[in-house]
Amino acid sequence: MDQRQQDELTDLSLLGNQETTYNFDYTPEVLETFDNKHPNRDYFVKFNCPEFTTLCPKTNQPDFGTIYVSYIPDQKMVESKSFKLYLFSFRNHGDFHEDSINIIMNDLIELMEPRYIEVWGKFTPRGGISIDPFCNYGKPNTKYEEMATHRMLNHDLYPEKVDNR
Template sequence: MAGRNEEDLKDITLLGNQNTEYHFNYAPEVLETFDNQHPDRDYFVKFNIPEFTTLCPMTKQPDFGTIYISYIPDIKMVESKSLKLYIFSYRNHGGFHEDSINTIMNDLIELMDPRYIEVWGKFTPRGGISIDPYCNYGKPGTKFEQMADHRIMNHDLYPEKIDNR
């Protein structure tokens, strides 16, 4: 199944659109998908988002971090511009780091139904403490469920030296 035709891309409305609307509050409805062109192969897609911003729900002060999203697609994949707009919609959203990371993962599971996904946030310190929540999911009843169990139990056993924040 090589290449895409116009029918494959009919649901993608944001890519190439010069009249992009930016949502300043949480907007999962902007997420779009396209068909995986290689559904018979397991492979990772990774997004690195170094400029994630959200608001502390208590103080309303901004929190900054890098978000890493890695997933193994099944039938659907997330379109990257829609993901960018979705992430941008967190800018004025009040959410704790842990909740934001889990919500991102939940929204992407609902959107794509991936075989496997993990979301890791690495936030800049506030008050001398950085918070780095990690969550993952493997499709129930598959080898990916076992993979998720293994990765969560072995996650961050050897944390990196933090000197770049």
């Protein structure tokens, strides 16, 4: 392992830490990045997070869902343990599903400046209705902006099988 690789691992304070603190309130500061080792190539990184919990801002009742994040990295990538702790920090956060999904995407854009990203929440029904917000972003003035527009315009053309409820 060369010095650059050792320095990169040193910058990650959560990975391998046995004394992890779990914050129950929204904490975007916990997010960490590492360098993309293949910035010359487009590829997707996907996170499937089936244990997301947040609170309804009106009733304070818990809402449960699965969060799907897919992104094409540029120079930086999000470290998965920090992302897990970040999602955990929504546990006592009161926001509507649609806002929570957009907050997650905005925080990841600010953190990594990805080429493309989409965030999709699939929430379990409450009151007989499930809510599945989807948002995406493509870097402005690039093919990724066009990709985001195309993906949004074609998002629900082929409804998926929902098997997480």
